[in-house]
Amino acid sequence: MIDPHLWWYVTRASAIIAWALMTASVLWGILLSTRVLRRIDSPAWLQDLHRYLGGAALVMVGLHMVSLMLDQWLKFSAVEVLVPFATDFKPLPVALGILAFYLLVAVQGSSLLMQRLPRRFWKILHYASYLTVLLVSFHAGFTGTDVGTWWYRAVAITLIGLTTVAVIVRMVTGTRSGRSRTPVVRSGATDVSVGEPAHVQEKRSMVVASVTTVADGVLGIRLEMHEWERLPLWQPGAHLTLHLPNGLQRQYSLCGDPAERNHYDIAVLHTRESAGGSAWIHKNLLPGMTVEVSGPQNHFALEPASEYLFVAGGIGITPIKAMIESLPAHRVWRLVYAGRSRSTMAFADELVARYPGRVRIHAGDESDAALNLAAIVTHGLPEAEVYACGPESLMTAVAALVPARHLHLERFVALLRVAPAAQPVLVTCRKSRQDVLVPAGQSILTALEERGLPVLGSCRTGVCGTCELRVLAGTPQHLDSVMDDAEKDRLRIIYPCVSRASTSTLVLDV
Ligand code: FES
Structure with a gap:
């Protein structure tokens, strides 16, 4: 025989589970945005978890509302469950709960439609998550038959305490993630690519969402999908292959945030000796155009380490920037970024401003002295893993100073390798x-x-x-x-x- 209290149990359990899931989702989102949880690799799965927690909370809220109508003692009508102040039972707390439900629907809906909504609008809507948890806390604190019991107080104090701490963390550390991220990219070489998933080989049509000048001779390009679709995961150091309408294929490093799953950012230097790749892009590529893209593929993956020294020359900053973006705030690292002149060095000022004390710029038009790489490598972070990307002269200099076991290079041009006479x-x-x-x-x-x-x-x-x-x-x-x-x-x-x-x-x- 079915326990007549079944729906009462369901409504209480679903309410508490929904509250806990909502809190966990907000907490997770805050930890993601502040990079407290960010490891060196892509945090995309953490983003998925954030989304799934929110979706599961919505399901539990739905169950809570249905069970309210099915419980033979409470006997809420559909109108009382969906319309604020339609019930005589604790009208204000119940109304706050209903409002929280609609906000949760809006937040989850905006997550699903993330790619179709203007970014600013999506963000504002997403921030409603905080308000949702606040409303739920009031709703839960003043309704329900468990209010006043010791265990309910313990649950409430835990959930509200966690939310409060997380919001404080967000407020203290939030400025960093809130700064603008300019579109950014590459070409070049080190690690694991065996077993790349099928998307690496597949071509997909992407829309050029924006084209901006990020330095003299460097365009920042943002690519998005035609339809709503989440793009394949990527890790810092990865690159895309652009299949240009003139028949050429060119590789460009991804330089945005790996956590962003709805667009790819690359940056393209107009090389003087261009065979038609960067020249075509600089001359022809406009927002709204469609390009064929394959990848991401990664031969320059960032491996776990406690200390990093990054060395970038010119447009070689692009994969390095993505690596820096992915590191947790407490990771020890330094960047040496060299270029002909500051105006040609993409993201130089932005990196200096965002990471004071960690970035050393060596612009040829600002200093007559040559870059003393030996001093930097020897006295900087002697145990650091060194990641370098840039022109061959810089790569050669770095390779001569850093033991091979600590060295990771990505090259723009092929090494001159002496090969024995080829045999069939x-x-x-x-x-x-x-x-x-x-x-x-x-x-x-x-x-x-x-x-x-x-x-x-x-x-x-x-x-x-x-x-x-x-x-x-x-x-x-x-x-x-x-x-x-x-x-x-x-x-x-x-x-x-x-x-x-x-x-x-x-x-x-x-
Ligand atoms: S085609 Fe580029 S490495 Fe072979």
């Missing part, structure tokens, strides 16, 4: 069940393409990492500049646009 190699493509004999004068990538095999290429100089394939057997002879050879061997990968094999056969996963 027989490539067995395991998935396609084809054998391809690659002559000495042809790249493995080209040979596979000519056989119609599903491979991708972009830079064809061993820099971008697009052509990466898994090695199943044989020994690659690495001639690329994407990452350390030892790391490639550990991961069992090859970049066949330039690399070959030191064995006469190679078995690839293609």
